[in-house]
Amino acid sequence: MPKTPLLQFNEKGIYCQQADVYIDAWRPVDKCIITHGHADHSRWGHKQYITHHNNVPIIKHRLGEITVSGKQWNETFTINGVTFSLHPAGHIVASSQVRVEFKGEVWVFTGDFKTETDGIAEPFELVKCNTFITECTFGLPAFKWTPQTEVFTEINNWWAENRAENKTSILFGYSLGKAQRLLKNLDSNIGQIYTHGAIENMTNVLRENYNFHETIRITRDTKKEELLGNIVLAPPSAHGGTWIRKMVPYVTASASGWMTFRGARRRRAIDRGFVLSDHADWDGLLNTVKETGCEKVIATHGYTDIFSRYLREEIGLDARTEKTQYEEDATSALSEQDKIDEESQ
């Protein structure tokens, strides 16, 4: 009889039958390990949540009253002989990879990850394994990130230039993750940092465990004159809305891996695109796959077919893809969540 794989992909999520536990399930289940707080990974309706303790306030903020237990990095917990532990994924604050071990066989699910240290998310930890289940959102050789110090120099210069022209800088990033990374690395000597409600709410949740520059929430009473020369952090969904229109004169920018493509930036009709991603780039993905020492790779979301073909044909790994419900380009679900964050004041 063929052995049941340690982790399987079924209609509800990634499932460990031996332990009867799901990881990042997209339908309601009894027990679910959550890699991080983005909406496509932490869904509503599970009876019991297990996640890193720094992620607990995040998902409680987003999902309301839930039963959740928080774990430390590298803390092991065993369910029916299967040993689980969480390891930093470097994607956003409190994002984990999940290590699963049973009878000497090790599987790792990355959730989303990036290898560069960003100053706010706990740095990525390489975890050796036999089977590596990986995202590959940016699994194309066209994606190569420049070090974030260079990108932030560009961003801060852009802000300073706009300030010199007495314009408001509006910088778009998701309310959880990107916004805090931007906030952490902006040069607060240039001016004041204002926030859209969605970002202010989420950042306040995170202040419990992390340090950030002071921010000012934009409210109905905020005068557009006081914004001039300062920077506004806003979720992408705010672009094009009435909320923005009253801030004239302003300059917009977006910070995202998708800004690699000229087309993506022009489509969004923003003035500046900074290539800054919370996912691994092509080299980051390849190096990580190699360094885990794994024999098998399963690509779950992103350019899965292309990436796994490369691993098979060019590197000789046993690689395949599995269909999941993590967003292919991670925009729509996250934008939806930004709206929810805004409302849950």
Added chain:
Amino acid sequence: MKQFATLIKTLDSTNKTNLKVAALTEYFNNANEDDKLWTIAILSHRRPKRPVNTTLLRQWATEISEVPLWLFEESYHIVGDLAETIALIIPTTSNNQGISKSLSKIIAEIITLRTLPEDEKRSYLQENWLAMSYFERFVFNKIITGGFRIGVSQKLMTRALSKSTGIDEDILAYKLMGNWTPENTTYQKLILEENPEDYLSKPYPFYLAYAVEDNFQEDLGDISDWSFEHKWDGIRSQVIIRNDEVFVWSRGEELVTDKYPEFQRFLSKIPNGTVLDGEILPFGNMEIGNFNDLQTRIGRKNLSKKLLEKTPVILNAYDLLEWEGEDIRQKPFSERRKILDKLISECDCDEIGLYLSETMYFKTWEAATKERSLSREKRSEGLMLKRKDSPYLVGRKKGDWWKWKTDPFTIDGVLTYAMRGHGRRANLYTDYTFGLWDKGELVTFAKAYSGLTDAEFRQVDAWIKKNTLERFGPVRSVTPHHVFEIAFEGIAESSRHKSGVATRFPRILRWRKDKPIEEANTLEDLRVLIPK
């Protein structure tokens, strides 16, 4: 090159016209004359001949980037631009300072490159790719592959050049016309030297009509105040006859004299000091042809004798802007037409390919509506309404001129295939193929790329990604599920299409979320629309 790459990067990173003009003006103030001349050339779609075909470009780019060719192709489908894909996949070394050569030097090298043996081409390209910064590499590839579309029109470039030089925009526009290349002129000669003939060719700004609004008949007042014409489907143009020369300007304010040598014959019958406004129409077999015929002439740099014989053109004139050297645009339309009608009827103008767009008068809207219903038969797009006492205005203005187009044909088709778009739509599935029912199967009849809002495109894109049946490179077949109402302007039999029918300018009118695919139209429904 650094200066030019920086300019392109700046132009590319803003949507605001005044910022683009400012960046270009600054560049024109600072660049050397050779670089300026090439910049003007590139932004007016004159580029050196492609020195290497794209197959070799792909191959050589993959050689130095450890990317197999299949992966390059996959990346290209997603990026949607060859120059950009090559620039992205080639590694940028860490202490890369870019290259110090000027734009004109680089272009001179590209021109020489054509004559070199293949292995020298290869080493030249690979060395330069590796030495350049990312954006220089992108710009370099764009110069090599052509199609420099970066949201800067020739007009915008001319405006910046005007600011920098102080020379009037219209005069610069004229100076930039014709068959010059940077290899046969200089900046000094092309731009700076005075030429009294510059003023000779100047056209008047075109007057443009708005489409009629709902229930417009009530707003227009007495129908006897209005003159009607068919709305001809050609190229709106001004033909200028001054000082024994003919100049032809298209509505895009492009001087296109060279493209229509037929109009040189006007000199024999039309006096100097005349400016005609009208429509250039294809006129093979002594009757108004299809717009498609005209398209075969529009894109050609060199007009062969054969093409001129196969697709001759005429000017169907409908207005007179200058007469006996005098600007008469303020005279009422009816008076201008009186002179025009007299001029054309008295000169046997058929011989020189100058016709009159006939005016019509109606007593009732019913009669006008009836005439409009004949538009397709007469090869027109509908009717034009012009107030008899109206002056010739500048630009698009409401009130005196209206276009009353025929309703497009429409049919409900099923989405069957989707392809990723290019440029602004790269990585989004926005190019769709639609099928109609024929013997229980969906037969492809049209492709359409426009008509949905950005939000709808995103919705359809997300749906396509989740409902793909098969992938063929950039194309995906999808589960037949969505019905769209497709509008089109014309329809004809075609042996080139599987459906046997060709439609003109198909576009999406509506997403028929209310219709199941069984209720989409059949091929037979489409065929009955073909004019007999």
